[in-house]
Amino acid sequence: MWKRVVFVSLLAAVCFAQHSGIDRTSLDPTCKPCQDFWRYANGGWLDKNPIPARFPSWGPASVLSENTRANLRGILEAAKGTKAGDVYAACMDTAAIDAAGVKPLQPYFDRVAAIGSAKELSAGLVAAQSVTGVGPFTLQQLGDLKNSKDIILYVDSGGLSLPERDYYFKDDARSKQIREEFVKHVARMLELAGTQPEAAAAQAQTILAFETKLADATKTAVQRRDIPAMYHKVDFAGLTAMAPDFDWKLLFNELHLSTSAPINVTEPEFLKRFNQQLTSESLADWKTWLRWRLLTGSAGRLAKPIFDENFHFRSTVLTGVTEQQPRWRTCVGMADGSVGEELGKLYVDKYFPPQSRQRAKDLVENLRVTLGEQIQGSEWLAADTKRNALLKLKAFNSKVGYPDRWRDYSGLKVDAKSYFENAVASYRFERAYQMSKIGKPIDRNEWEMTPPTLNAYYNPLMNEIVFPAGILQPPFFDGQGDDATNYGAIGAVIGHEMGHGFDDQGSQFDAEGNMKNWWTPADLKSFTTRAGCVVEQYDTLDLGDGAHHKGKLVVGEAMGDLNGLKLAYRAYHRALKGKEAPVIDGFTGDQRFFLAFARVWGSQTRPEAVQLQTNTDPHPIAKYRAIGTLQNMPEFRKAFECQGTDKMVRVDEKQCSLW
Known part of the structure; x- marks a missing residue:
């Protein structure tokens, strides 16, 4: 942060x-x-x-x-049988990815559809966190700001699909255009995932309104530079008091964290707003938003129509980029993000x-x-x-x-065929690794x-x-x-x-x-x-x-x-x-x-x-x-x-x- x-x-x-x-x-x-x-x-x-x-x-x-990525491509194409090579190969298999369509997400969609109570909503939010980290808040480990030798859990604001909270409120022409394009984008994505056009259009408006309420309680980029104002250390009881309607014990169990773990809540007002929306928003709207977050968080790992629509909004609308990167470049990034130190060792051995x-x-x-x-x-x-x-x-x-000491990836299970599953496995592996540091001395x-x-x-x-x-x-x-x-x-x-x-x-x-x-x-x-x-x-x-x-x-x-x-x-x-x-x-x-x-x-x-x-x-x-x-x-x-x-x-x- x-x-x-x-x-x-x-x-x-x-x-x-x-x-x-x-x-x-x-x-x-x-x-x-x-x-x-x-x-x-x-x-x-x-x-x-x-x-x-x-x-x-x-x-x-x-x-x-570009030169470095080309060098990494050469390393990965010659690394068959390694974890880095398998992650790259699975990513490059676009025929299999396109044939799967949106099916890899279907079990998670089904779980969202089955949510029938507030308690089950907490379980659904926790489950979504385990897929791509999507959810109304983000979790990370960092040193305690006032005792940096100790690693603690940070609970931070999240849940927004636009780049920054002001995008939901600014009245200039460009901001209004982006919000209009966002609604169209959400509707198209939902249609590609199987929602009927009329329902998709209505759900897109619901999602914008839902996120606008979250954004209203989120600090601006400038406000987040005030580091002392981002430090609110609490215990588990203090965290629960900020959002009592969410099942924090369920989340901690999923993360394999003790409820005695030290916690910093960066934006308490955001957590309070999250709790307010847990009770004020309809269960149907929560499910609509959660399904959307699963979809947009996984878009880069799904079939070409969804990948292309995600590119259109994230790259063309937001940054003016009109042409996609070659697939190999995307897959180099995937390998670096999944097993970066394994790939890094191969890189320095050859080029450094x-x-x-x-x-x-x-x-x-x-x-x-x-x-x-x-x-x-x-x-x-x-x-x-x-x-x-x-x-x-x-x-x-x-x-x-x-x-001087390289990461051990022996506990990560990936193969050369299952791109979506590799991505989920890599995320879960990394999250478990990061969460395991909490409560321990910092490793410098x-x-x-x-x-x-x-x-x-x-x-x-x-x-x-x-x-x-x-x-x-x-x-x-x-x-x-x-x-x-x-x-x-x-x-x-x-x-x-x-x-x-x-x-x-x-x-x-x-x-x-x-x-x-x-x-x-x-x-x-x-x-x-x-x-x-x-x-x-x-x-x-x-x-x-x-x-x-x-x-x-x-x-x-x-x-x-x-x-x-x-x-x-x-x-x-x-x-x-x-x-x-x-x-x-x-x-x-x-x-x-x-x-x-x-x-x-x-x-x-x-x-x-x-x-x-x-x-x-x-x-x-x-x-x-x-x-x-x-x-x-x-x-x-x-x-x-x-x-x-x-x-x-x-x-x-x-x-x-x-x-």
Whole structure:
């Protein structure tokens, strides 16, 4: 719920090389760098690489992602007889999937149809949770926010089919259109599952009204960033008191949990609304909604007509994507999601040599040392706050490449023929594994991502930064490139993850991963003011087409970008050891550094996907991650000789900075 993720890549070189790593054909020389540096750095590439019909956005990270998936495909097609190979093969057997139609769901539909009382409704909701995790609330295990060494159960809001609660209420034309399309989509899906057209249309309206009531008691994406407000630790009696009409004992029995298990309810008001609907909504409406949730939660594993309709709404309506991915790509994702560490071991054995891991570790350590120097040199932090910040930095647990201990999947039963059954088995296996951790000490060696993942994260509860093998490869790192491009691209994104330890959320956790205030009152006030600068900046960025960032939603990621780039710049100059960087391909070292950073965010995004991202995602749009960050860098202004009136420059009194 609170781990931070961002597309990054990671490798390092510490010597000068003979080429810059900057492809001049990717530039747009007709655009002035001080007016729109993102376009200047990426325009040539963007003009030659329009967004493919299969994607909501496209950029260098997308190219790397496709190359990695192609490598995984080759591994899986040669992995017959393994669990990963069986999951992939069953997913690829579309003839069998299409022949089955909706039959795999029929036993669950029959159980819903047989519900005849409130008690049986609880049993039906528990049963649905065991298929795909669908239900009016979500369950997960996480460290206790105030005692992160202990794993507890989190009961969170859920039950919504639209991307975020505001989609049920906003009155703008786009939101209204999405709700209209949603009702049509639900009706078509129900028809494909055997409901008569007239009944399906009526049930679709019922489902929208039902979910709107749940959404009304759900917090917004911005409200959910208030971590202390998401912490309400209770015992089993306290949980039951919030929703007394639901059979919690039945659920705990299904999860093999003791009623003595510690619990955090993230949104108590939501649970109270859930309980209210248990008694105020008709049994028929509950059954209609539950049948729908089973159907939509399983749509990706059913016959082509249902798969296609699900794609139409989830991808075309919401993100503007008009063409489906090839089947093999879907099945690579299925294998990674089911047995990711088995597949990951095969991947690193073939594509990730040990020396790459060590070089990445060395770069991470160099950034850590530089961040310590930044903190120590801060002019506004009090001595006590500096000491606590340095303790937290020293305690950072850096994980690079892959786990030192691999998951054991021997208890998972899958085969090469039963795709739907494999998916259910994988979900149940993973849920049992996660729930078994509750009440036990936290395992700090575990990973939240699989090795082939092209991403990275900071987890405040573990105080760890994690960089899977999937991102430790070209094109973001060039082993023959110079320090400037490596630090500008990879160093900035490593610094971004480190910066999350001190953003608006990470700053609320101490070195042990506990939610605890370690700031002096004066320093906390100053920090809040500095964070507010970033909020104001992103609130006012014009994205076009009526879209705007929510500054309070993206502040953590925007702070991570700014802190990360400033850290990488300082680390780059630290690596120079006082020497002058050479001019390569006509660019100074600092110019190459900033060009490499802008290339990391050289993605373009469809308007529909922009609307979705700005409503739901704490990450700013890629273009504005480059522009917004560089506007706060005096070093960028100097490198390209920008003037105070240029668009890439914020006036001094509006420039944002943390350290």
